[in-house]
Amino acid sequence: MSPIKKLEGQTQDAGSALLTVESVALSFGGFRALDGASLSFPSGQITGIVGPNGAGKSSLLNVLAGTLAADSGEVLYDGQRINGWAMHRRAQQGLIRTFQLARELSSLTVLENLLLAVPDQTGESILGALFRRASVRRMEAASIRQASALLRRVGLESLADAPADALSGGQKKLLELCRVLMLRPRMVLLDEPAAGVNPVRVAEISHFILQLKAEGVSFVIVEHNMEMIATLCDSVYVMAEGKVLAHGSYRAVSTDPRVIEAYLGSEA
16 A cells, blocks of 8 residues: 555644644554554544545544554644553543444433533542532532533433433434533544434534534544535545555545545456
8 A cells, every 4th residue: 555645625734733643553463453554633623534444443543542552653632642541531631532332321311421421520529428518519500501501402402301222323422422522522533423323313413513613622533424524524534454545625535546446446
């Protein structure tokens, strides 16, 4: 595979990168899932990652999120090397991921799923629960207001007291995104937000993501739904065989012959 091809329409400014991976490699036994991949994700933008099955997209997202540790290479967030940081530590700094299969807690209500995500709650400590009850009540009230406002934004307010497992697949994706927002993220790593979701709900999710971008949240999206990628992304990376094949605007990468070959084969 030849080195990364720079395409017309590329919008990235390397100086504005919030998250960067440099020459990252990852192997599972004899299989090389990532093979010296280098990508940069600007602040304030939505960056897509696409590619055929086995291209290394999920492995890369796991390395970015801290779910997997790279064998070599650098992961930089806001200019700081975060290799070795656990997933929760990255989340505390505003780098948070979602999952392809929404992971709601089915025994809790929709509202409780959001409240569970609130960090550093005073009532979680024994001293706080015993001696700072007024502070605990104020924090709980503020968290409920925040969660309720998010549910209103995505049209789930009427289901706040319903069990989370009663939601549809698309509603669960919106719930998971709201849960991430309770942590006030700077960059969200989205793992196939359109998977298993009907087109109407995909449009709702896309609209919400664009609203959040306008409010300053940055996104990295791994997705097979090319219409969603075309609608949302400022720029797109195409991966194949663990490497970056191309990077540029959706229009540029979607018409590149090498990208077409990677998806459809040389006969295409």
